[in-house]
Amino acid sequence: AQTVTQSQPEMSVQEAETVTLSCTYDTSESDYYLFWYKQPPSRQMILVIRQEAYKQQNATENRFSVNFQKAAKSFSLKISDSQLGDAAMYFCAYSNSGGGADGLTFGKGTHLIIQP
Amino acid sequence: GAGVSQSPSNKVTEKGKDVELRCDPISGHTALYWYRQSLGQGLEFLIYFQGNSAPDKSGLPSDRFSAERTGGSVSTLTIQRTQQEDSAVYLCASSLTGAPREAEAFFGQGTRLTVV
Numbered sequence: 001a002q003t004v005t006q007s008q009p010e011m012s013v014q015e016a017e018t019v020t021l022s023c024t025y026d027t028s029e030s031d032y033y034l035f036w037y038k039q040p041p042s043r044q045m046i047l048v049i050r051q052e053a054y055k056q057q058n059a060t061e062n063r064f065s066v067n068f069q070k071a072a073k074s075f076s077l078k079i080s081d082s083q084l085g086d087a088a089m090y091f092c093a094y095s096n097s098g099g100g101a102d103g104l105t106f107g108k109g110t111h112l113i114i115q116p
Numbered sequence: 117g118a119g120v121s122q123s124p125s126n127k128v129t130e131k132g133k134d135v136e137l138r139c140d141p142i143s144g145h146t147a148l149y150w151y152r153q154s155l156g157q158g159l160e161f162l163i164y165f166q167g168n169s170a171p172d173k174s175g176l177p178s179d180r181f182s183a184e185r186t187g188g189s190v191s192t193l194t195i196q197r198t199q200q201e202d203s204a205v206y207l208c209a210s211s212l213t214g215a216p217r218e219a220e221a222f223f224g225q226g227t228r229l230t231v232v
Contacts, residue, residue, distance in 0.1 A: 043205060043225050044226070045159075
């Protein structure tokens with residue numbers, strides 16, 4: 001079974017600074033997908049960024065980028081120029097390539113605090 | 117609809133009662149997922165529907181839990197004889213297809229269930 005580990009229960013960063021959230025995973029698959037989701041107090045999970053394991057290039061979405069290290073099974077999220085609206089729970093998630101039947105496997109999350 | 121809609125938003129029920137949670141996915145989305153998020157935990161995958169069919173129900177926590185989907189649209193998650201450990205946020209998501217390569221999963225705002 002796949003597992004996702006987020007070792008930082010909480011992180012704090014000054015507004016406009018850069019912060020990196022860590023995620024490691026375990027799988028025996030060679031083709032899979034990795035995601036970072038943001039969950040604000042509204043509870044709705046919002047997709048921040050996704051990475052396909054067969055792509056070597058790290059995904060980027062505006063201020064959000066990932067450092068995908070396939071051999072190390074590491075998938076960290078970097079948030080540049082942090083904004084107050086970035087404050088939320090962030091979840092790392094894994095999906096195999098075979099379709100939705102197994103759903104997403106989530107880590108336990110990192111609570112990100114933005115200091116004004 | 118514009119997004120995934122879940123009802124009720126909050127539900128308080130007495131131990132031993134049955135509850136029914138509803139999910140209305142984005143129109144045209146064939147894949148639908150239920151997750152459970154216990155306090156301070158990540159999301160736990162419960163069940164996946166492709167159309168009206170759920171190929172694997174083994175993720176449901178116990179035989180008190182059941183789920184159905186009719187007309188390829190609305191889904192209900194039913195918990196019979198609720199227990200205090202059932203208290204959690206139940207999140208529903210839908211995607212255009214079940215393939216992570218093709219489709220992003222959109223989440224609803226969840227139902228917070230409290231069993232007293």
